[in-house]
Amino acid sequence: MPQRKGLLAPQNTFLDTIATRFDGTHSNFVLGNAQVKEYPIVYCSDGFVELTGFSRSQIMSRSCSCTFLWGPNTSETAKDS
Secondary structure (H helix, E strand, C coil), X not given: CCCCCCCCCCCCHHHHHHHHHHCCCCCCCEXXXXXXXXXXXXXXXXXXXXXXXXXXXXXXXXXXXXXXXXXXXXXXXHHHC
């Protein structure tokens, strides 16, 4: 049985299709739940985990705006866009 990464429920075929089709193709992405305030991340690709250096458990349920990636040198202009 393949390992599930995130909150993918069997009935959610859209998320399952996206995750299956694009994961492992050197794609770095997250999927968020647009029905919840702050759009929490419900799936992150292996490439995104590798790119950011965060563990999957550190990424899950954070906002899709990825503000957790902002550092002290992130400009206000970049934050506003």
